[in-house]
Amino acid sequence: MLGFGAVRLRTDMNRLLSLLFHQGVLDEQFLQLQQLQDQTSPNFVSEVVTIYFHESEKQLRNLRNLLLDREMWDYCKLGIHLNQLMGSSSSIGAKRVRNICAAFRAAVDQNNRPACMRALEVLEHEYCYLKNKLHELFQIEQERVLGDTVRYPGAVNQQ
Amino acid sequence: MWISSDFHDLLQCHHLVDGDVAVCRLHLYIKIPFSILISPNIFSLKFVMARNGLFSRRWRSPETDQFADVHVLAVDDSLVDRKVIERLLKITSCKVTAVESGWRALQYLGLDQEKTSPDFVNELKVDLIITDYCMPGMTGYELLKKIKGSATFREVPVVIMSSENVVARIDRCLEEGAEDFIVKPVKLSDVKRLKDYMFGENRGTCPPNNINNKEEKTSFNKRKLQEMSDTFPSPPTVSPSPSPSPPTVSPSTSPSSSPPTVSPSTSPSPPTASPTTSSPPQSPSSSSSSTPPSSPPFSPSQLDSPTMRLKVTNSDQA
Numbered sequence: 001m002l003g004f005g006a007v008r009l010r011t012d013m014n015r016l017l018s019l020l021f022h023q024g025v026l027d028e029q030f031l032q033l034q035q036l037q038d039q040t041s042p043n044f045v046s047e048v049v050t051i052y053f054h055e056s057e058k059q060l061r062n063l064r065n066l067l068l069d070r071e072m073w074d075y076c077k078l079g080i081h082l083n084q085l086m087g088s089s090s091s092i093g094a095k096r097v098r099n100i101c102a103a104f105r106a107a108v109d110q111n112n113r114p115a116c117m118r119a120l121e122v123l124e125h126e127y128c129y130l131k132n133k134l135h136e137l138f139q140i141e142q143e144r145v146l147g148d149t150v151r152y153p154g155a156v157n158q159q
Numbered sequence: 160m161w162i163s164s165d166f167h168d169l170l171q172c173h174h175l176v177d178g179d180v181a182v183c184r185l186h187l188y189i190k191i192p193f194s195i196l197i198s199p200n201i202f203s204l205k206f207v208m209a210r211n212g213l214f215s216r217r218w219r220s221p222e223t224d225q226f227a228d229v230h231v232l233a234v235d236d237s238l239v240d241r242k243v244i245e246r247l248l249k250i251t252s253c254k255v256t257a258v259e260s261g262w263r264a265l266q267y268l269g270l271d272q273e274k275t276s277p278d279f280v281n282e283l284k285v286d287l288i289i290t291d292y293c294m295p296g297m298t299g300y301e302l303l304k305k306i307k308g309s310a311t312f313r314e315v316p317v318v319i320m321s322s323e324n325v326v327a328r329i330d331r332c333l334e335e336g337a338e339d340f341i342v343k344p345v346k347l348s349d350v351k352r353l354k355d356y357m358f359g360e361n362r363g364t365c366p367p368n369n370i371n372n373k374e375e376k377t378s379f380n381k382r383k384l385q386e387m388s389d390t391f392p393s394p395p396t397v398s399p400s401p402s403p404s405p406p407t408v409s410p411s412t413s414p415s416s417s418p419p420t421v422s423p424s425t426s427p428s429p430p431t432a433s434p435t436t437s438s439p440p441q442s443p444s445s446s447s448s449s450t451p452p453s454s455p456p457f458s459p460s461q462l463d464s465p466t467m468r469l470k471v472t473n474s475d476q477a
Contacts, residue, residue: 029344029346032344032346032347033243035347036243036246036247036250036347038250041246041249044246047242048239048242048243048246051238051239051242052239055237055238055239080295083293083322084236084237086322087237087239087240087293087322087343088237088239088240090322090343090344091237091239091240091243091343091344091345092239092243093344
């Protein structure tokens, strides 16, 4: 029964990952991160992604605050925050978020206010979707680890 | 005289010393300092150039040749990127110190003070510095300049990372003495490649503690080779006519683990190489490992020129 659960969990995880790849939410850089996870660093992916969430939410707040200014937008600062968000997104393989940042940056370069506003909304939406899905992924992973620990109490579980 | 059927093997072999002649598939190769001479046929020689003087550097840890002693200083303002590069380096058995800015890096290296005492002893062992380009305050480029301008760390290879694949930027960095330029996101294959060609080819071939020994080091930039083969599926015959050497850095995910395909490319040797290329292949034995040929094929500054990309010609690489 436990064995079957483990298989189901792995299938769920793979299915979710495939979906995210198919949707273009994630790209191969995410796989690269998974490759870096092993016994010596068993939680590497979730650690990096947690840092990413933290940093990204800061940047998104900064972006929204900058756009809230009714009169003068600091395009320079907008660009800086966007670059940082873009960079970290690409480093974890968050392809769609990264691409929205690129479009956002283009709108900033053109001083196109409506396009910037739209881009920010899309960005926030995409980021939320990514975060939810990754949380789901980590949850399945945790269940799987837990299942393994129950089955093999002494074993060190790795990816 | 070495005989090999595989050009790649030949490039990888570190038993070649200056003056060695090798034959590989009807091509004659002569090892000279900084690079290797290759003839498209037995009767003439054409120049193969080493990229950016990498061959002049030999990095080995003092006691052993183990990778584990390689200490890398990583500089990046993004915490996510720092974590990733740290892990990438650790997994390739490097020691890592990660800092968040150029200033911190200089502080760490002890270069933040304007005046250095004449009897300043550099106790810090840093084998490689890898830095992001776009950083607030001090860019990677500025950091590079400061490092290259220092007496103590000038010889340390510096690698620049950037998410932007801007040729002018790449050239500028290489010109300033950067060892390599990696387009982000950085992958394991990038780090492995870097490590291999910087620290991988030296095992057991040279006396230790001799970083000025300009011998051998015939490793090639595999990524550049790969990209050249990707961008230039050129005809098999080699033409010596001068043509501008195009930049070949691309962010494409080229297969990392496959052996480098040394594909033919129609890039020329530099003009000053022509006097040397006419020398007959039968007289390489005069050069020894410690004496460079009397007419050096090109000046060191040319080696460091950003346009010196890897040029390999091989008409029958399968």
